[in-house]
Amino acid sequence: MHTIKPTIIAITGASASGKTLFAQTIFDELLAELGAQGITIIKEDAYYRAQDHLPLHEREKTNYDHPNAFEHELLSEHLTKLLNNQSVEMPVYCYQTHTRTKQTSLIQPTPIILVEGILLFTNPILRNCFDIKVYMDTPLDICLVRRIQRDTAERGRSLESITAQYLETVRPMYYQFIEPEKAWADIVITKGGKNRMAIEVLKAKIRQLIQQHIS
Ligand SMILES: Nc1ncnc2c1ncn2[C@@H]1O[C@H](COP(=O)(O)OP(=O)(O)O)[C@@H](O)[C@H]1O
Numbered sequence: 001m002h003t004i005k006p007t008i009i010a011i012t013g014a015s016a017s018g019k020t021l022f023a024q025t026i027f028d029e030l031l032a033e034l035g036a037q038g039i040t041i042i043k044e045d046a047y048y049r050a051q052d053h054l055p056l057h058e059r060e061k062t063n064y065d066h067p068n069a070f071e072h073e074l075l076s077e078h079l080t081k082l083l084n085n086q087s088v089e090m091p092v093y094c095y096q097t098h099t100r101t102k103q104t105s106l107i108q109p110t111p112i113i114l115v116e117g118i119l120l121f122t123n124p125i126l127r128n129c130f131d132i133k134v135y136m137d138t139p140l141d142i143c144l145v146r147r148i149q150r151d152t153a154e155r156g157r158s159l160e161s162i163t164a165q166y167l168e169t170v171r172p173m174y175y176q177f178i179e180p181e182k183a184w185a186d187i188v189i190t191k192g193g194k195n196r197m198a199i200e201v202l203k204a205k206i207r208q209l210i211q212q213h214i215s
């Protein structure tokens with residue numbers, strides 16, 4: 001099954017546009033059919049640069065919406081290894097400490113690899129790795145509301161810190177880097193991570209690719 005090159009499907013778009021929900025739904029719904037040997041997910045967020053050398057108050061000032069915040073070189077090295085049928089140790093990131101944890105997560109090569117994150121198409125080497133490029137086109141005001149709900153519930157953030165970060169970096173970087181990524185997309189998805197028709201279309205394409213792997 002692994003003799004044919006894996007297919008990498010990359011999903012990008014604004015923070016809280018629904019990338020994780022969309023990718024995770026496809027993964028969860030196909031897992032029963034394909035098994036863990038068939039499909040895997042990689043998050044660009046796992047590749048935020050380690051900041052152990054900085055005190056916490058300095059890490060809080062980092063612009064996490066600029067491409068330089070990511071170790072894209074390591075992500076492309078890992079994708080290349082997976083394409084060459086080698087496993088990788090993906091970093092595990094912590095949004096509370098703004099750095100990587102001491103753990104890593106073993107990722108095995110699979111025929112289908114989903115990658116999701118805000119700035120995946122800004123890097124030409126990464127872009128080159130992707131077979132299908134998806135852009136989540138969710139209005140920014142909806143993203144902001146969902147980010148406030150998610151980051152207060154799941155990422156230990158206050159409303160004050162979310163709104164300050166939004167005005168200082170999230171919104172300007174969206175216009176500078178994320179929105180222009182749409183031009184690279186093969187598929188543009190509206191209605192966020194619950195767009196059932198888009199989920200079914202991607203699942204059908206993945207099933208077709210798996211059939212090609214098997215035959
Ligand atoms: N279409 C949708 N309808 C309702 N809630 C959604 C929808 N898409 C995403 N969400 C919710 O919005 C929040 C942000 O989505 P998430 O998938 O984490 O975004 P991203 O990965 O792009 O940052 C999550 O709580 C998610 O469940």
Ligand SMILES: Nc1ccn([C@@H]2O[C@H](COP(=O)(O)O)[C@@H](O)[C@H]2O)c(=O)n1
Nearest residue numbers: 014015016045048064065095098118170
């Ligand atoms: N320490 C960090 C790292 C990242 N962020 C924010 O996360 C956003 C990207 O993740 P999504 O799941 O929302 O796509 C990005 O907009 C960063 O601002 C952070 O707040 N703190």
